Amino acid sequence: MPxxxxxxxxxxxxxxxxxxxxxxxxxxxxxxxxxxxxDFLVGxxxxxxxxxxxxxxxxxxxxxxxxxxxxxxxQLVQFDLGNSLRQQAPVLDxxxxxxxxxxxxxxxxxxxxxxxxxxxxxxxxxxAGRWQDSAISxxxxxxxxxxxxxxxxxxxxxxxxxxxxxxxxxMRTIGSGASGFAYAQDVAAxxxxxxxxxxxxxxxxxxxxxxxxMIEVADMEFIKAARAKxxxxxxxxxxxxxxxxxxxxVSYIGxxxxxxxxxxxxxxxxxxxxxxxxxxxDSIISRDFTVLxxxxxxxxxMVILINLATDVIYTFIDPRIEVQ
Amino acid sequence: MRRGLIxxxxxxxxxxxxxxxxxLLIVTALVSxxxxxxxxxxxxxxxxxxxxxxGFLLGTDMIGRDVFAQLxxxxxxxxxxxxxxxxxxxxxxxxxxxxxxxxxxxIDEGLMRVTEFFQIIPGLILIMVLVAVMGASxxxxxxxxxxxxxxxxxxxxxxxxxxxxxxxxxxxxxVAGQRPMTILFVQLLPNAMSAVIVIASxxxxxxxxxxxxxxxxxxxxxxVVTWGYMIGAARPYLRExxxxxxxxxxxxxxxxxxxxxxxxxxxxxxxxxxxxxxERG
Numbered sequence: 001m002p003x004x005x006x007x008x009x010x011x012x013x014x015x016x017x018x019x020x021x022x023x024x025x026x027x028x029x030x031x032x033x034x035x036x037x038x039d040f041l042v043g044x045x046x047x048x049x050x051x052x053x054x055x056x057x058x059x060x061x062x063x064x065x066x067x068x069x070x071x072x073x074x075q076l077v078q079f080d081l082g083n084s085l086r087q088q089a090p091v092l093d094x095x096x097x098x099x100x101x102x103x104x105x106x107x108x109x110x111x112x113x114x115x116x117x118x119x120x121x122x123x124x125x126x127x128a129g130r131w132q133d134s135a136i137s138x139x140x141x142x143x144x145x146x147x148x149x150x151x152x153x154x155x156x157x158x159x160x161x162x163x164x165x166x167x168x169x170x171m172r173t174i175g176s177g178a179s180g181f182a183y184a185q186d187v188a189a190x191x192x193x194x195x196x197x198x199x200x201x202x203x204x205x206x207x208x209x210x211x212x213x214m215i216e217v218a219d220m221e222f223i224k225a226a227r228a229k230x231x232x233x234x235x236x237x238x239x240x241x242x243x244x245x246x247x248x249x250v251s252y253i254g255x256x257x258x259x260x261x262x263x264x265x266x267x268x269x270x271x272x273x274x275x276x277x278x279x280x281x282d283s284i285i286s287r288d289f290t291v292l293x294x295x296x297x298x299x300x301x302m303v304i305l306i307n308l309a310t311d312v313i314y315t316f317i318d319p320r321i322e323v324q
Numbered sequence: 325m326r327r328g329l330i331x332x333x334x335x336x337x338x339x340x341x342x343x344x345x346x347x348l349l350i351v352t353a354l355v356s357x358x359x360x361x362x363x364x365x366x367x368x369x370x371x372x373x374x375x376x377x378x379g380f381l382l383g384t385d386m387i388g389r390d391v392f393a394q395l396x397x398x399x400x401x402x403x404x405x406x407x408x409x410x411x412x413x414x415x416x417x418x419x420x421x422x423x424x425x426x427x428x429x430x431i432d433e434g435l436m437r438v439t440e441f442f443q444i445i446p447g448l449i450l451i452m453v454l455v456a457v458m459g460a461s462x463x464x465x466x467x468x469x470x471x472x473x474x475x476x477x478x479x480x481x482x483x484x485x486x487x488x489x490x491x492x493x494x495x496x497x498x499v500a501g502q503r504p505m506t507i508l509f510v511q512l513l514p515n516a517m518s519a520v521i522v523i524a525s526x527x528x529x530x531x532x533x534x535x536x537x538x539x540x541x542x543x544x545x546x547x548v549v550t551w552g553y554m555i556g557a558a559r560p561y562l563r564e565x566x567x568x569x570x571x572x573x574x575x576x577x578x579x580x581x582x583x584x585x586x587x588x589x590x591x592x593x594x595x596x597x598x599x600x601x602x603e604r605g
Contacts, residue, residue: 014437021441029453145529145581147536150555150573157566255444262448266537280449281541284456296453300445307444 004315015308022300026293027072081294086286091294095276099298101171102264102275104187108195109260110253113202118249120203121210128215136207143204149266152197156270159193166192169272194271198263202256209252213245220244247318254310257303339589342582349579353399364389364397364549375567385554385568386561395575398551402579405466405550406532412470413531414524417477418513424478425485426508432482439475447472448537455543462545465538469531476523484516518594525590529583536576551576 056062060071075082081091124136160168167173167190178186217223218241226236265277272278276295283291375391385391424435451468458464488494489512497511536552538544544553551572558568 014440017437018441018444021438022445025450029457141581141584142577145577145584147533147540147552147555147573147576147580149537149540150569150576153555153559153562153569154573157562157569161563161566258444258446261446265446265448265452266540269541280452284452284541284543287456289456292453292456296446296449299449303444303446 007315008312011308011311015304018304019301022297022304023073023076026297027069029293076297081297082290084288084291086288086291091290094279094291095294095298098274098276098279101273102261102268102277105191105194105198105264105268105273105275106260108191109199109202112195113199113206114249114253116199117203117206118210118246120207122214124207124211125214125218128211133211136211140204140208143201146201148197148201148263149270151200152193152267152270155193155197166190168193169270171274190271194267194273197270198260198267201263202260205252205256206249209248210245213248214241217241217245243317247314250310250314250317254307257306261299261303338585339592342585342589345578345582346586349399349582350403352396353403356393356396356400364393385558386565391554391568391571394549394554395551395572397549398554398572398575399579401462401545401548401550402532402535402552402576405462405469405535406528408466409469409473409531409535410524410527412466413473413527414477414520416470417474418481418520420474421478421481422485422508422513422516425482425489426504426512428486435478436482439478442472443475445472448534451534451538452541452543455538460543460545462548465535465544468538469534473527473531473534476527477520480519480523481513481516484519485512488512488515522587522591522594525583525587529580529587532576532580532583 060068063071079092081095083090084094087094120136120139124133127133156168159166171190172178172183172186173190176182176186223236223240226240227233231239261277264273264275265280267273268275268277269281276299280292280295280299283289283295385394420435420439424432424439450472451465454468454471455464458467485508494507494511497507502510535544535550536555539550539552540556540559542553542556544550554572555569558565558572562569
């Protein structure tokens with residue numbers, strides 16, 4: 001047990017280091033030699049140089065770089081992401097307002113792709129080499145090659161325009177005034193298309209990993225030993241193969257968290273889903289740099305926390321670590 | 325080894341199909357200016373002409389530009405951006421991976437933390453930030469994609485170098501008096517290349533997907549036609565002219581699929597042992 005705890009401690013330290021890295025990247029991105037935040041703000045419009053100088057002073061860009069960094073770091077540690085340059089509101093409030101929608105979408109996508117992906121992978125492994133296996137592999141390959149935003153548009157076309165079965169965009173029906181169960185049902189209906197658009201890719205990925213890992217583990221010595229002991233095939237699969245085969249999936253969830261957040265930027269834009277991906281996009285269009293950097297910082301920290309969590313879970317469920 | 329490479333790729337059915345498709349696509353992209361004289365931005369007819377009507381192979385878009393010409397020019401720039409950004413990320417990846425694997429110790433530790441950092445952060449948002457700061461141009465997109473895509477290369481080069489350096493031929497070179505740097509460039513890196521080629525092929529596909537997403541959002545280079553841009557521009561006309569969005573998406577799908585199939589074929593051809601393991605498990 002102490003070795004596990006010290007591992008978790010080391011992992012936590014590493015995460016803190018990575019957060020510091022993000023702070024550095026975010027800080028210097030605002031001060032690139034090719035142009036700082038003020039150039040970005042004013043864009044190509046002709047502006048009074050006095051106004052530009054005033055803006056620089058207001059944003060503290062006239063101070064020495066080290067001093068700027070200390071101010072910036074101090075603010076971040078206090079969860080102060082500054083104020084929106086376009087709306088009269090703190091960046092953190094804007095992000096917190098949008099966060100639940102993104103978390104809901106991401107969680108549903110993960111749940112959907114994990115359950116269907118693992119189920120498909122188990123089926124492919126059991127029927128390895130047969131047509132079901134090739135069909136699932138082809139599906140996974142197609143899922144990988146399809147741009148998710150385009151797939152989303154095609155889903156809208158077929159399931160909302162040609163056959164109007166599902167709502168094409170948004171998170172709830174505007175002005176429906178539904179509450180309680182009817183409200184949940186309404187949100188669920190709005191979730192279907194974005195979840196399919198974003199989740200199909202991961203479903204394919206999880207199916208591939210599950211298949212590969214099931215076949216690999218089933219070939220190992222300890223499974224042969226279990227079989228020799230006379231345990232039934234069903235018990236071998238459930239108690240020994242599955243438990244070991246699902247380990248790579250846990251670490252993969254962590255690795256894919258960043259990709260998932262990136263995916264929500266596109267999918268939230270396609271489906272007008274009111275999350276932080278959409279906020280990041282809007283902030284670029286309106287040249288609201290502090291909001292853009294805020295979403296970058298918050299989503300990065302989120303992804304690091306997910307990685308930390310999957311790593312910790314991994315150490316506690318990996319049977320090989322128990323032996324030591 | 326090298327002589328049978330093409331033959332071995334062709335022994336893999338899907339890879340052969342992918343290679344044929346890619347060759348056709350690249351040839352079309354290269355010779356397109358010869359048979360399509362007008363710029364893909366030129367207005368050539370009425371808006372929203374359906375495919376196969378009025379002498380336009382694939383019809384016209386919402387303001388009357390030739391969709392076929394746009395698709396062909398889209399192939400040019402989508403492929404070009406995919407290739408260039410892979411060159412950037414392979415360059416960064418080899419430099420970081422080789423430095424980490426060669427020097428080991430605290431340099432390795434530090435560089436691997438940096439690699440980990442770039443591997444887990446949300447890549448697309450970082451690219452959006454970079455492109456926004458540098459201004460939207462083909463080069464800022466290439467650099468943006470390159471800067472977030474290198475960690476996989478760095479990890480592979482590092483692990484290849486760590487395992488190669490314990491091999492006997494490296495000991496032999498050391499005994500023969502070769503200097504460490506010579507060993508790195510003459511003995512270690514060339515032997516790590518086949519692994520890099522395999523991953524680079526898949527990264528081109530990945531880069532095309534990222535670029536299409538950026539252009540779809542309208543954040544790509546405003547002066548070039550790419551497939552992602554076409555999907556984004558046609559999106560408001562999804563109800564009236566769905567094919568305008570459908571066609572460039574199919575082009576992306578087929579291209580990425582073809583590159584991945586060739587990548588699988590390359591894995592089999594360059595690294596038969598690993599490929600067997602993959603097929604088995």
